[in-house]
Amino acid sequence: MSFDELIESAGISDRKQEILRLNHEYLAPNRVESWLAAGIPLVIAKREGYRIWDVDGAELQDFHLNGGTYNLGHRHPDLLAAMREALETLDVGNHHFPSEARGVFAEKLARNTPGDLHYVVLTPSGSEANDVAIKSARHATGRRKIVALDQGFHGASGLSGAVGEDTNARYFNSDFPDDFTMIPFNDLDALDDALKGGDVAAFLAEPLPATAGFPLPDDGYFPTVRKLCDDYGTLFIADEVQTGLGRSGSMWAIERFGAQPDMLVTGKGIAGGLYPIGCLVMTREAGSWLKDNGWGYVSTFGGSEIGCHIASRALDITTAPATTKAVRENSAYMRSGLDSLQDRYPYLTDIRQLGVIFGLGFDDALGGMRMTRSLYKSGLWAMFAGFDRRYLQFKLGLLVDKAYCDEALEKLETALKAATP
Ligand SMILES: Cc1ncc(COP(=O)(O)O)c(C=O)c1O
Structure with missing residues (x-):
C-alpha cells in the first residue's frame, strides 16, 4: 500500500495524519510506513508516570520504557524539580573546564559502580560511551581487535554501530570485519578461540542481550569470561545501558553474575529521560589516558551540567532503599502473575527474568511481534525483540505498584487470547 492509502485506512484524526505526514516527508518515511503497515499508528502525546497517551487519546501502559529510559517513570516529579532548579542557573556548560555539577555526579556514579571502577567519561549517548570504551581499551592494551556478541546492540555511531549485530554497519559500508569479531x-x-591469539583489546557484552529478548547467561558464564579475559590480557566491558540502574534487582546486572568489569557503560535512564547523557566508568588502569591526555575525548554536549544535575538526583532515587524494596516486590509479584498465565496459555512458552527485566517467548517465529500488536490494541505498549522476534521485551518500571501489575496482567491475558492461533 502507498503511504496515502496507509494513512487513509488507519482511521486516525486529522491532527495525527498531519503529524505522520510531516514525519514521513522530512524524517523517516520507511519507519512511518512500517508502523502504519503493522497497524500501530502510535504518536505519543501526553506521558506521565508509567503511562503514555496517543495524540488521539488512547492510553497505554508503558512496558517499553524506551529501553529503560523511563525506568523511574515519565516526568518523575523530583527529576522535573531538579531540572527546573538547574535551569535557574545552569546551561550545558563549557566542556573544556571543570564543573561542579559534573564533579558531583561523577563521584556519585563511581561510588555506585562495582569494584575499582573510578574514572568517568560523560557523553551525549550510550553509543558514544561505547565508542570511548572501545578506544580506551585499545589505548590501554595497545591492541586493535574487539570481540563482541553477534546478538549484541551497542549503538549507532561509528564504532558502537559496527560492534555486535552489524547488519546496519554493513548496510552503510561502515563495518570493521578485520577489527571486530562477533x-x-x-x-x-x-x-577462548577469539581471545587466544593475545591480540584482543576488549570483550564487549551486555549482561543480558536486550535486543535478543534478554536471554540469561549460563551459570558460571561471566566468571569464566572474566578469567579468560585475565588469562589473555583482554579488558571486559559491560554494556549496562539497558540492564543497569537497578533494573536487575542489583544496581548493575553484572553484579548478579559474579564478574567485575574493567569498564561499565550506562545511559538511557541515567537522567530520567529528561536529558541525554551516556557514561563510561573505567578502572584507573583502563582509563589511564585521562591522566596523560586532557583532550583525548571532547564533546560539547557530553556531560551537560543540566543533565548531570538531574542525573545526580536520579541516582539518589534509584539507590534509595524504598526503590530496591519496590523492585524486589514488584518483580516477584509480576513473575507469579506471568507464571499463572503460562500455566493457562501454552502459547507463552518462555519467561526470562532478572529483576524487572522480562523477556517473554511465544510459540511462533513472529510471536513477539504478534503480541506487540495484540497488546497495543489492549492498551499496553511493549516491543518485540528486534533480533529474535519470537520474544517480547516486557520492561517493568522500578516504581510501579501491584494495581499497575494487575492491570498489565489482565491486558496480557486479553492479548494472549487474541494472539493464540
Ligand atoms: C545495550 C545498548 N547499548 C547502547 C545503546 C545506545 O544508546 P544510545 O541510543 O543512547 O546511543 C543502546 C540503545 O538502545 C542499547 O540498548
Whole structure:
C-alpha cells in the first residue's frame, strides 16, 4: 500500500495524519510506513508516570520504557524539580573546564559502580560511551581487535554501530570485519578461540542481550569470561545501558553474575529521560589516558551540567532503599502473575527474568511481534525483540505498584487470547 492509502485506512484524526505526514516527508518515511503497515499508528502525546497517551487519546501502559529510559517513570516529579532548579542557573556548560555539577555526579556514579571502577567519561549517548570504551581499551592494551556478541546492540555511531549485530554497519559500508569479531552468547569455547591469539583489546557484552529478548547467561558464564579475559590480557566491558540502574534487582546486572568489569557503560535512564547523557566508568588502569591526555575525548554536549544535575538526583532515587524494596516486590509479584498465565496459555512458552527485566517467548517465529500488536490494541505498549522476534521485551518500571501489575496482567491475558492461533 502507498503511504496515502496507509494513512487513509488507519482511521486516525486529522491532527495525527498531519503529524505522520510531516514525519514521513522530512524524517523517516520507511519507519512511518512500517508502523502504519503493522497497524500501530502510535504518536505519543501526553506521558506521565508509567503511562503514555496517543495524540488521539488512547492510553497505554508503558512496558517499553524506551529501553529503560523511563525506568523511574515519565516526568518523575523530583527529576522535573531538579531540572527546573538547574535551569535557574545552569546551561550545558563549557566542556573544556571543570564543573561542579559534573564533579558531583561523577563521584556519585563511581561510588555506585562495582569494584575499582573510578574514572568517568560523560557523553551525549550510550553509543558514544561505547565508542570511548572501545578506544580506551585499545589505548590501554595497545591492541586493535574487539570481540563482541553477534546478538549484541551497542549503538549507532561509528564504532558502537559496527560492534555486535552489524547488519546496519554493513548496510552503510561502515563495518570493521578485520577489527571486530562477533561470537554467540554463552559460548565460552568461541570466546577462548577469539581471545587466544593475545591480540584482543576488549570483550564487549551486555549482561543480558536486550535486543535478543534478554536471554540469561549460563551459570558460571561471566566468571569464566572474566578469567579468560585475565588469562589473555583482554579488558571486559559491560554494556549496562539497558540492564543497569537497578533494573536487575542489583544496581548493575553484572553484579548478579559474579564478574567485575574493567569498564561499565550506562545511559538511557541515567537522567530520567529528561536529558541525554551516556557514561563510561573505567578502572584507573583502563582509563589511564585521562591522566596523560586532557583532550583525548571532547564533546560539547557530553556531560551537560543540566543533565548531570538531574542525573545526580536520579541516582539518589534509584539507590534509595524504598526503590530496591519496590523492585524486589514488584518483580516477584509480576513473575507469579506471568507464571499463572503460562500455566493457562501454552502459547507463552518462555519467561526470562532478572529483576524487572522480562523477556517473554511465544510459540511462533513472529510471536513477539504478534503480541506487540495484540497488546497495543489492549492498551499496553511493549516491543518485540528486534533480533529474535519470537520474544517480547516486557520492561517493568522500578516504581510501579501491584494495581499497575494487575492491570498489565489482565491486558496480557486479553492479548494472549487474541494472539493464540
Ligand atoms: C545495550 C545498548 N547499548 C547502547 C545503546 C545506545 O544508546 P544510545 O541510543 O543512547 O546511543 C543502546 C540503545 O538502545 C542499547 O540498548
